[in-house]
Amino acid sequence: MSKHKKHDTEPTEVGIDQEISVEQEHAEEEDELLKLSKERDEWKDKYLRSMAEFENFRRRTNQEKADWIKRSTEKLALSVCDVLDNFERALAQFATQDKDEKLFQGVSLIEQQLRSVLEKEGVMKIEALGQEFNPALHEALAHIPSAEFEENTIAAIIQNGYTMHDIVVRPVRVAVSSGNPAEQINDNEKNE
Numbered sequence: 001m002s003k004h005k006k007h008d009t010e011p012t013e014v015g016i017d018q019e020i021s022v023e024q025e026h027a028e029e030e031d032e033l034l035k036l037s038k039e040r041d042e043w044k045d046k047y048l049r050s051m052a053e054f055e056n057f058r059r060r061t062n063q064e065k066a067d068w069i070k071r072s073t074e075k076l077a078l079s080v081c082d083v084l085d086n087f088e089r090a091l092a093q094f095a096t097q098d099k100d101e102k103l104f105q106g107v108s109l110i111e112q113q114l115r116s117v118l119e120k121e122g123v124m125k126i127e128a129l130g131q132e133f134n135p136a137l138h139e140a141l142a143h144i145p146s147a148e149f150e151e152n153t154i155a156a157i158i159q160n161g162y163t164m165h166d167i168v169v170r171p172v173r174v175a176v177s178s179g180n181p182a183e184q185i186n187d188n189e190k191n192e
Contacts, residue, residue, distance in 0.1 A: 070122065070165050077123045078170060080114060081162050087111035088160070118162075126161040128154045128172040137161065137168060142175040151179035 091111060094104045115125075126137055133140060133152050138161070146155040154174045161172030 071167075073121060074164055074169055077118060077121055077164060078162070080118060081123065081160070081170065084111065084114045084118065085160050087114060122165040123169075124163050126163060126168070126172050128161065128174055129157055130154065133174070133176050137171055138176075139171040139173045140176045141173050143178040144175045145179065145181035146177035147180045149177035151177055153177045 087107060087110060090107055091104070094101075098104055118124075128138055130149065131154050133154060138154065141158055144155055146153075149155045153176070154172075155177040156175040157172060158175060159170075159173040161168065161170050163169065
């Protein structure tokens, strides 16, 4: 009978030890599971960030490529702008009575066609005469007295300027009014 009792007590003691070790194993497994879960979240975060960075890179690269394509014809467009400027100068030389002649009409049609071709490519002439001087659009080459224009207003265009897709590719070269010379003389006399 004593043998039998030993068996009853031994399994019970081993059962407690087994319960403790099972609980320890379970706690270790939970720790490992938390650690793996945290590591998975870190990798997922890194993956999502990498995907976002790649998408931004792709978008930026596509935009740069589109801008490059738009501006690839800039040199050619500026050369054609010089030809257009010469056509404008030629048209300005015709006297009023000569404007009915076929030569004037032909030159005028060519000038209009050139302007149309440039506009289709996104090249636009910057209108400046009578506008306030803006260093982002205009390059001042001279200051001239002008009874017609107020001070800091563009009084004469020396060379046309152009934008291509809303970016200045050649600023307008201008003469800026220094004001009315008669008013300047009166102001000088008052100061003396």
